[in-house]
Amino acid sequence: MAENIKFLVYRNSGNGDIRYERYEVPIFKGMSVLEALFYIQDHFDSTLAFRYACRGAICGSCGMTIDKVPMLACRMQVSTVKTTKKPVNMPEFNFGEHSDWDKENEILIEPLPNMKILKDLVVDMDPFWKFYREIEPYFVRNWNNVAPESKQSPFQMKAIERLVYCILCGLCWACPVSSKNPSYLGPAQLAKADRFINDSRITKEKQQKVISRVIKEDGVPACERFFICNRVCPKGVMPGTAIKDLRDKWIKNE
């Protein structure tokens, strides 16, 4: 049985004209919010803009705010939006006037918070990538072709495993600090720094280089321990915990 669900979708042509549009989408079992947005694009308005790629929660493209919570649209099923437990103490995100939102029955779709909106649900990720580059997230060893590889014990690998799987989706920029401080490096970026600092294969020199960047005012010290990042992260990276690790273990003695 096809059931129809109403979506209230943030629209922004990119020139200051903001509005919320209603669409009614016939849903099927297992339909994701991303699939519902494609339905809207295919059947009602081909210019509705949103990013996407893998539809399997691994590429990090389709971050958006669904019913006031930043999520990956591909990983959220339409049928469970209203019943899924929301993270606690979420900050309020304000994108525009939508006082006629029927909270019980309509799914509200808005872009990611704390980023400039370029069109509809597409946000400007340039600052996100810029801060990512700033922590110099890479090994600086010479490439080597010849066996054996450098060793790392399973235990040492464990220390970075959680951090490695960040998909750079930007949901953690929902952080209240990102909202008020545009020069804050951001949770994902600091978690990435922690990934390199904790890698047993990294040199002391490189470690110091990364630490010297995150120690600055707009890095670790800017974090106010809201831990919103931990709660919205779809991959269990726990950036807030990574920042705590940076602070307690690596920066304390500097």
Add this chain to the structure above:
Amino acid sequence: MRIEEFDVIIIGAGLSGLRAGLELSSKWNAAIISKVYPVRSHSGAAQGGINAALGNLEVSKEDTPKGHAFDTVKGSDYLADQNVVMFMCEEAPKIVIEFESMGAPFSRLESGLIAQRPFGGAGFPRTCYAGDRTGHALLHTLYEQSVRNGVKFFDEYFLIDLIVVENKVTGALCLNIASGELVIIRASYVILATGGFGRIFKRSTNALINTGDGNGAAFRAGVPMQDCEFVQFHPTTLYGTNILITEGARGEGGLLYNKKSERFMSKTAPEAMELAPRDIVARAIDIEVIEGRGFENSYVHLDLTHLGSEKIKERLPGIREISIFFAGVDPIDEPIPVQPGQHYSMGGIATKYKGDVGETDLPSLWVAGECSCLSVHGANRLGGNSLLETSVFGRAIGRKLLEKGLPQKPSLIIRENVENELLQKIENLFNKWENNKGKRPVEISDIMGETMNKNVGVFRKQDLLEKAYEDLKKIQKEFLNVHVATTDRKFNYGLIRTLELRNMLDIAEVTAYAALLRKESRGAHYRWDYPKRDDENFLWHSLVYRTKDGLELKKKPVILGIFEVKERVY
């Protein structure tokens, strides 16, 4: 109108494109063009691993690149070009060690060496992995090294068409997705690394962006498509969304059951069982479903419950997450519902016979990765060989071009004329799409996906393939009249998806056509009406061209000579 100029451009920022870009940026003015941010590329979705005969395990001490090559050739049902396979397998240990030196976070053995797991069709456990998110780990590692080396990127630029002047590629016409402007990007060499085209099928593990944009552009430029009838259906994709459930799940001990609780693989592959190659397992599953032993007439069970919570959490955390979020099933407690789905395109842009690896018949055009047909996978790819192919050949092609040096370009005046003509042609096309009164793109893409799935799927036969080919020719005509809004071009994904459909329709048509003409069963191409492999009449690569009278098939010899062509039994 914006014009950019480079020595070489690489289209696509997955593993092939990034690895080629890293090599070429070291000496030349190079740029990588990608329709998504590089880390969004589909290489990142690869789960299971990358094959290399490192021999890191006690049981794999005797493993060799030649053994790896043999398994690959046998897996290919003897259609792979053996010299190219040999090269890939010899490079494999080197490229994996290179990844590690770049910082790739591989899973490790107690010895501290890179861990390796068993995979289908392999004589030894030789698949190196990073949990079940190997592609993600490698993609991020290459991107990190690209940032380190200051590689130039054009993010969110869509390839529309190649610029061909006097039978030589001189650049690409792209759409800047953010601004909507058309941009001419000139280059002495163009490398296409645009990935697979699984989205021609309705049920595919592929990312939504895998639409064969490089293939479409090359095909329109007169380059043939090779071996497109060979489509890999992955045996275990999640029922419903068809998200990939890695072969590594079976490598770690996962078992397949039908609804009568039978391990049905014993019937088709009594030795290899669940770890038979993908084509064989996919057919076995579909047979269970067709003969009524599937669940809800649609799927079978992949059972991991006996592995225990700890092993699942350690080795297959991504699979667990996918199962929970996309199917509501926790594999620690319950089996995962799986069915075969399109997964990989063995075929692709044809490469020059006995040319340099990755070289095409169109001068200055090179190809790498899944969009290409080199051919290392022949009629069926082994798991763990695709990540390998991308990086080995991305690097090799980069090196080869540096060695060859930059070619002569046609005169600027002639190039400008061709560029302007192409720009005008595309402007006209956009205007036409805006003013057309025909179908919406989705109506056409739905028919394409349906007919490919139903008629060009795991099991094929003459009348079904004819039906598919006719359907596709019909929707090609309807597409001429397609309507989509093109006036506001800023982040116009409706327009982007129509351009993608333009590419997919060509490749779908080629696939159905090539499948129709291959009257044998080989690897992933299985025909009810010709169930045997026929080396006498069909041991060749298919090349499909577009002529003014429609599609045309030519044959290209398979390069043999290292391993004897034999029957394939597991």
